[in-house]
Amino acid sequence: MRKVVAILPAAGQGVRMGLHRKALMNIESTPILLHTLRKFAACSDITEIYIASPPEDISAIQAIAAGEDLGKKVTVVAGGNRRQDSVENCLRSVPPDTDLVAVHDAVRPFVTPALISSVIAEAARTGAAILGILSVDTVKQVDRTKIIGTLSRERIVLAQTPQVFRYDILLQAFDKALADGFYGTDEASLVEHLGLEVTVVPGSERNIKITKPSDLDLARYFLEQEQHSLGEAASDTLPQRKPK
Numbered sequence: 001m002r003k004v005v006a007i008l009p010a011a012g013q014g015v016r017m018g019l020h021r022k023a024l025m026n027i028e029s030t031p032i033l034l035h036t037l038r039k040f041a042a043c044s045d046i047t048e049i050y051i052a053s054p055p056e057d058i059s060a061i062q063a064i065a066a067g068e069d070l071g072k073k074v075t076v077v078a079g080g081n082r083r084q085d086s087v088e089n090c091l092r093s094v095p096p097d098t099d100l101v102a103v104h105d106a107v108r109p110f111v112t113p114a115l116i117s118s119v120i121a122e123a124a125r126t127g128a129a130i131l132g133i134l135s136v137d138t139v140k141q142v143d144r145t146k147i148i149g150t151l152s153r154e155r156i157v158l159a160q161t162p163q164v165f166r167y168d169i170l171l172q173a174f175d176k177a178l179a180d181g182f183y184g185t186d187e188a189s190l191v192e193h194l195g196l197e198v199t200v201v202p203g204s205e206r207n208i209k210i211t212k213p214s215d216l217d218l219a220r221y222f223l224e225q226e227q228h229s230l231g232e233a234a235s236d237t238l239p240q241r242k243p244k
Contacts, residue, residue, distance in 0.1 A: 002045070002047075002099045002100060002124065003047045003095070003097060003098050003099045003100075004045050004046055004047050004098075004099060004100045004101075004102060004120055004164075005046075005047060005048055005049070005050060005094050005095070005098045005100070005101050005102070005167075006040045006046050006048070006049045006050065006101075006102045006103075006104060006162070007049075007050045007051075007052065007087055007090040007091065007094075007101060007102070007103045007104070008033070008036060008037070008040070008049065008050070008051045008052070008103075008104055008105075008106040009052045009079065009083050009086040009087050009090075009103070009105065009106060010023035010024075010033050010051050010052060010053055010054075010061065010079070010106035010107075011052045011053055011054045011079025011080070011083075011086045012083065012106075012107070021054070021057060022107055022210070022211075023036075023106040023107055024057065024060065024061075024064075025210075025216075027109070027216065027219050027220060027223055028220065028223055031064055032106070032107050032109050032210060032219075033051070033061065033064060033106050033107075034064055034068060035109035035110075035223070036104070036105075036106050036107070036108065036109045036111070037049065037051075037064075037065065037068065037070060037074070038068070038070070039109070039111050039112065039113060039116065040072075040102075040104070040113075040116065041068075041070035041071055041072050042113045043113035043116040043117055044113075044117075045116065045117050045120045045121075046072065046102070046116065047072070048072055048073040048074070048075070049070075049072055049073070049074045049075070050074075050075050050076075050077055050090040050093060050094065051065070051074065051075070051076045051077065051090075051106070052077055052078070052079035052080075052086035052087065052089055052090050053076050053077070053078065053079055054078075054079055055078045055079075058076050058078060061076050062076050075093065077089050077090045077093050082183065083185075084174075084177070084183055084184065084190070087103055087174075087187065088174050088178075091170060091171065091174060094167065096167075098167040099124075099166070099167060100120060100123055100124060100164055100165065100166060100167060101164065101165055101166075101167050101170050102116065102119070102120060102123075102162040102163070102164040103161060103162060103163050103164075103165075103187050104116075104161040104162040104163075105161045105209050107209055107210040107211070108160070108161055108207055108208065108209050108210070109210070109219070109223075110204075110206045110207055110208060110219070110222050110223075110226070111131075111161075111162065111204075111207050112204070115131060115162075115203065115204060115207065116162055118131075118201050119131050119162050119163075119164050119201045120162075120164050122164075122199055122201045123164035123165060123166065123199075126197075126199045127165065127166045127169050127196070128164075128165045128166070128169060128188070128191050128196060128197065128198040128199065129163075129164050129165075129198065129199040129200070129201055130159055130160065130161070130162075130163040130164070130186075130188050130198060130199075130200055130201065131159075131160040131161065131162060131163070131200075131201055131202070131203030131204075131207065132157035132158060132159050132160055132200040132201070132202070132203050133157065133158050133160065133202070133203045133204070133205060134153065134154075134156070134157060134158075135153050135156040135157070135158055136153075137153075138150060138153065139151040139153060139156050157200050159186055159188060160203040160204075160207050160209075161186075163186060163187045163188050163198075165187065165191060169191060169194070169196065170187065170190075170191070172194055173187070173190040173191045173193065173194045173196075174190060176190075176193060176194050177190045177193060180193070206222055208222075
């Protein structure tokens with residue numbers, strides 16, 4: 001059986017949200033991080049989970065994980081100043097017998113276990129895969145405030161997470177980035193910098209990253225829909241009374 005470790009960087013400062021500790025913000029009385037943790041705990045392909053936390057929040061995040069029966073080992077690691085540093089701190093702690101590493105934004109709580117499994121399966125085949133969705137908007141290339149070109153939407157993909165890689169590939173990518181002083185906005189960019197191809201698996205428009213206050217309204221709506229669907233599924237499994 002493959003050993004697949006999930007890394008959830010949760011050390012973001014929440015600058016666009018105007019708040020600190022973004023992953024610990026609540027949606028309907030539950031931390032965003034816990035909503036995300038539950039999805040990875042529910043995915044049978046995930047072996048264990050690592051969380052990158054702000055140093056001052058390690059105890060709080062450990063308590064959140066311990067208070068939930070996740071059924072999987074969860075390790076909390078001190079994050080760094082940037083996302084890349086936080087993921088690297090976790091990666092250096094991952095057991096060397098790991099096969100695949102799945103990196104996922106802690107503030108993307110609406111990923112599904114099925115989506116997680118789909119990108120894991122592709123990475124197991126190719127070595128590197130991410131979730132992504134096609135752009136529905138026209139994309140302009142600009143120089144400050146001036147348009148200098150229009151990019152073909154057919155060649156544009158909006159990257160999502162999880163991003164999944166063979167453990168050895170991701171480790172090499174971080175080693176090269178460190179040696180070159182290269183910083184990327186996601187793990188795929190580090191693997192691209194290594195000179196390797198990354199495959200895109202269709203993601204979901206519901207797999208949003210909560211980064212600004214207006215995202216919380218959409219998140220509450222998605223959560224309500226999610227809970228309604230779970231309630232309907234549970235009622236379908238209840239034994240039906242026979243008419244008298």
